[in-house]
Amino acid sequence: MVNTCKDKVREELRDRISDIRKLWRLYRKDSEACDEDLGRFDEYGLCFDYVPRDTFSDQKRGFFRWQLSYGGPQDEFRFFTDENLDPVEIEYWFLDWFDGARVKLCGRDYELLAEIFGDFKELGVVEEERRKALSDC
Numbered sequence: 698m699v700n701t702c703k704d705k706v707r708e709e710l711r712d713r714i715s716d717i718r719k720l721w722r723l724y725r726k727d728s729e730a731c732d733e734d735l736g737r738f739d740e741y742g743l744c745f746d747y748v749p750r751d752t753f754s755d756q757k758r759g760f761f762r763w764q765l766s767y768g769g770p771q772d773e774f775r776f777f778t779d780e781n782l783d784p785v786e787i788e789y790w791f792l793d794w795f796d797g798a799r800v801k802l803c804g805r806d807y808e809l810l811a812e813i814f815g816d817f818k819e820l821g822v823v824e825e826e827r828r829k830a831l832s833d834c
Contacts, residue, residue: 702770702798706791709772713765713789714806717741721813743767745822747830748775759830761814761823769794774802776814782823784811 716735723730724738731737742765750759761776770793777786787802787810802810817823 702791702793702796705770706789706798706800709770709791710789710800710806713772714809717813718809721809741765745817745826747827749830759827761817761826763813774810775799776810782818782827784814787811787814 720732720735720738720741723732728739729737735741742763745761745763748756748760748762750756752759758777761778762773763776764771764773766772770791772789772791775788775790776784777788779785787807788799789802790797790799814823
């Protein structure tokens with residue numbers, strides 16, 4: 698039986714949330730804190746950027762992306778925001794060659810990622826990434 702992204706997405710999300718929660722707690726206590734296995738929070742993942750509407754086929758909304766890994770497989774969080782750039786929906790995506798699945802976050806997982814997004818916003822990263830992406834269009 699072939700495992701699809703749909704079969705794997707919830708377990709992958711659990712693993713990511715566990716790592717992120719651990720790193721976020723360390724970061725909040727000391728921004729220079731480092732986990733022996735995971736490193737530092739501010740070095741976790743590959744990039745944070747803005748993906749304008751219509752970048753991908755059938756993409757009707759722009760979103761902010763915190764890309765954690767790339768290739769096969771790839772995973773990322775997508776933040777959909779309101780006009781004030783506050784998150785209104787957060788999804789976790791697990792993607793592999795010609796396959797992909799997503800989970801809409803809720804509860805504690807949503808609260809954690811919304812708090813992290815708020816930190817990115819406070820640091821000016823959210824507005825800067827949106828500005829850069831829209832100026833490239």
